Amino acid sequence: MGAFIIKRLFQTIAVLFFVTLIVFMIIQILPGDPAQTMLGADASQEQIQKLREELGLNDPFIVQYFNWAAGVIGGDLGHSIFYKETVINLMSSRFPITLTIGISALIVTVIIGIPLGVIAAVNRGGAIDSVVVVLSNIGIATPNFWLGILGVYFLSLKLGWLPVQGYVSPFTDPIGGLKTIIMPVLVLAATTIASVMRQTRSAMLEVIHQDFIRTARSKGLKERFVIIKHGLRNALIPVITLLGLQLGNIIGGTVLIEQVFNIPGMGSLLVSSVFMKDFIVVQACVLVIAVLVVFANLFVDLAYRLIDPRIKYN
Amino acid sequence: MEATQKVEINVPRRKSEFQKFIKVLLARKVVVISLSILFLLVVVAIFAPWIAPYNPYTQNIANSLQPPSKEHILGTDQLGRDVLSRIIYGSRASLIVGFSSVALAGVIGSTLGLVAGYFGGILDSIIMRFMDALLAIPPIVLALSLGAALGGGLVGVVVALGVALIPTYARLMRGQVMAVREMDYIKAGEISGISNLRNILVHVMPNCISPIIVLATLNLGIAILAEAGLSFLGLGVNPPQAAWGSMVNDGYQYLSRLPGLSFAPGLCIVLVVMAFNIVGDALRDALDPKLRGSL
């Protein structure tokens, strides 16, 4: 186990190395002079030269990368050209918002997706199963920004139940916060619920046909017992992998959802920076998101051990 | 020596592989409907100029934001352009981006996966860690950043989405290749001294390709969703060209007045993506020799 953790950490470091490389490339592939591109056409030669030096664009590629990477490790994500602020400062207020929404969506996904998937599998071919299958098909195909707009139209504009847009932190104003957060969270979770439901259903269906389920039945156990004690624990293994990957999709989804609901999170920071050509901030946002996903997957891999005693890591 | 001459010929010729494949594929009605939707989509995209009732770019401010009527079945947008015509032209953006990015990702990703799985070793480790890294960045985030860095537009979006989709192919292909490599029929070839190239082309590839085709079909849906997301954010085909995602965004401002402006293009996205997903799942079943063997 110890060896596995260390090995997995080494792998994570390798992945993180490639992540930084990819993120670093975002500025490298800017057409022409990156400094010129970022500052816009009306920037003076002096300003451009200054930014070139700040970014170290005059150094060889390798040197540039290592200087940048050293900065990142030391907590220096650079300065925003547009906001004239350190990126760390910019993020400190926005990252928690995105994380709050993302984690809530993940929790909703688990609470709704897994039980429905199990129920559908157990009643295969029945009414509930059909509803679940249809809903998951629709859910996976529906763009979340569009679902958000539908929600705004019906729940806010027509029924007036929820505010149209904006964000109030649920930690400072629980009720107002909950009202602003509930729709973005549900919309964000819709796609992942659909995927998790589907995956749980098919994992359960596969497990139900395994030999050991027949063994459990041959012992005269109650069917409910067979499904939950013998079936679900085995079916959860692939579902947990999926959850790890879904975290990335949820964070990716916030980019669009924050736009729809006008929430000042990481996603909207990323989008506005893209349009401001503030690539230092873009770089930082992508890096933070990727690192988050990498560590979430590491956590999932370790969590495997708790559920599945078989896995012998090699 | 009698038994040697005795020939077992009481094997009735079974249905050809292709017939069985088609039979399983078309077994369910939803699949037939989905295939029809996709066929219609392709026809509409190709023959858009002949099908669309109006020029999608003709502005008529005096006639803006009209509700659905006989002349304009889905109404007009804020610039007075016919919504139906723009939806018809919008299918082009979805399909072009979808197919090109999936093709790009499929070719590069499968090749990387094939190399990693077949040769293994340090090359495998490097490729796969790189893929893990790509996979850690959500596709929409990667496509947004890369697409913007590449200067946006159709090409930028296709390349960015293509890169974002690479790792799924690489992973799948690698897994397939590693499983196939362990099969005795590959070993049988190796014993008779087969070359790597022949082995890959004749034995490994054909046995790995089915799941890749399934993945590509499912990824078409994902790519179209992502393209819609990008154009919703304003990064996609350049205006005034029509794209479903940007139409949803344009309509969002007039939601309370004319919800249809947002609803209609969104519904198209849902239908098309769902059709690709359903066909992808049906392909998976039809290509699975275990399921097909039961027929």
Add this chain to the structure above:
Amino acid sequence: MSHLLEVKNLKTYFKLNDQTVKAVDDVSYHVNEGEIVAIVGESGSGKSVTQYSGIKLIPQSAEIVSGEVIFEGSDLLKYKENSEEMRKVRGGKIGVIFQEPMTSLNPVLTVGEQIMESVMLHKQFSRKRAKERAVELLNMVGIPDAQERVNHFPYQFSGGMRQRIMIAMAMSCDPKLLIADEATTALDVTTQAQLLELLKDIVKRTNTSIILVTHNLGIVARYADRIYVMYAGRIVESGENKDIFIKPKHPYTIGLLNSVPRLDDPKDRKLIPIEGLPPDLANKPKTCSFLDRCPFKMEACEYSPAPQLVEVDKGHYVSCYADIKGNDWNLKFEEEFASASEQVIMKKEWKSKENNGVILEVQNLKTYFPFTKGIFNRKIADIKAVDDVSFKVYKGETLGLVGESGCGKTTVARSIIRMYEPTDGKIIFNGTDIAKMSKRNLKNIRKNMSLVFQDPSSSLDPRQKVFNIIGEPLIINKLVDSKKELHERVEELMRLVGLDPNLKDRVPHEFSGGQRQRIGIARALASNPSFIVCDEAISALDVSIQAQIINLLEELQEKLGLTYLFIAHDLSVVRHIADRVAVMYLGKIVEIGDWKSLYDNPKHPYTKALLDAVPIPDPLIEEQREHKVLKGEVPSLLSRPKGCVFSNRCPIATDECREMDPPLSVEENGHGVACIKV
């Protein structure tokens, strides 16, 4: 007298797409208290589905159409699938031991938990008492350190151990009836003997009845009281053990017995395979199902409906027209059977082939695999799969290499063919050492040696036509000059192995298992090799098909002058086909010799134990054999015992054996033993 279990006219059909597969078609049988009843049949005969129908453990696509399953006076078929009553019977009164020990236990629960839940349910034991019971049961089935092992997960046990745990689980609530569904098929022969003795012992002690579902006639002869023979969903013959083996009446039963090699066969016996294939159960003929394959069919059989079981002797039932019409058929049958037996003489008298010269000599072969651990896959030990093995193979002979799983026999084969890189030693083939030869030089050698794989379905590329599969070695080695020649050669090869050349454009899955193995053999023959390694080449096939392939291999050997290295775990088959035999244990050859001296006069304690464990399909002989059971399990290659590798299980081992690794000392007649005690 009322029976413990009585099944009457059971019909279980499968609905697959729009076809109805009559898996169980009007089957009746009974089991008395304390009795061991065997249900014998090949795969697809419906023997398992019959058993699971009664306790409704059948797949959803299956439907019990009609019949009664009376158990202790009540009809189980009246109970709903998951009803209270049914669940009381399952596990409580009827225990089941499934075939696959590797997949039949829940991987994420401890074995203790899996035993306990049954006890808690049916006996209302508290958790604490249930755990005590679990430990007690594990002790009973011979799991060492049960107190500690009860908390382990299934993957921490070997296949044999898992099957013991299955037995403990099935026995946990003192059932009246135990269904053992091919319970030992997946296990090695010594483990199989251990488990069957254990089961027999349990029956005797507890008066439990057992239904042994199996295809292995030897096991049946050794353990069963009564036998039902199933074919294509029906019982074709039933009776007392001795009735079936000594006076078999149904042509299928006779066919089965004739097609299986036995440990006590005369060497020149020729196996008589059952030609053809079982019928498609979805389109079963209205006539007798065995008609197509029956060597004794009469004209009347062609247009009569399927025959019913009729009592021909006291308690001996047969469903065959020939016997019951009361004419002189019985006589005619005996004659034909006798003439079939005469074909036995067809095989030539056995002669040693040592004078032909050596084709292959293996000297001190070692094949190690690295055992890695830790972060950097550091090698911390060698897995010595083959450890210092030497032997010769003479031209035109068959050398059998036998041993249980993990003994290294397959590694030897694959090292010789250079699928695995040998770590050390020499492999001298036709005078050239190929152990360290470069890949390029090897190509020329490889034309002369080839391999027939175990699994005919995974060894043929599913996407290639038979023509391409057989033709590939010809193309790679440039053995043909033109397309026309290629076609001719492939067709010739197909005819040679008994396949219709017209089928060359089909893909492998359009063929049956036996036919696929013929394709595999044709491919192995394509480059005209003189030496062929058969790696468990027949063990994936049904017994009646095995005989076909064994005969084919023997005919090809004679016709083409081939030399075989025949790897197998079935000692009866090896005895039948091999000229000389080597026995392997834990990576070493422990005994080698010509078949006669090795089988008639085994010297190594392991060889003796192996031979003792093999059941012979003849109850008279089985009655007289002493069933000695080899204790313990094959240790892991990493914890190989010091000194003699067999010393920790050997009944005659002394301290000396645990010190010194015995060399293989060969006598003048070529019989070698690695044991200091003989």
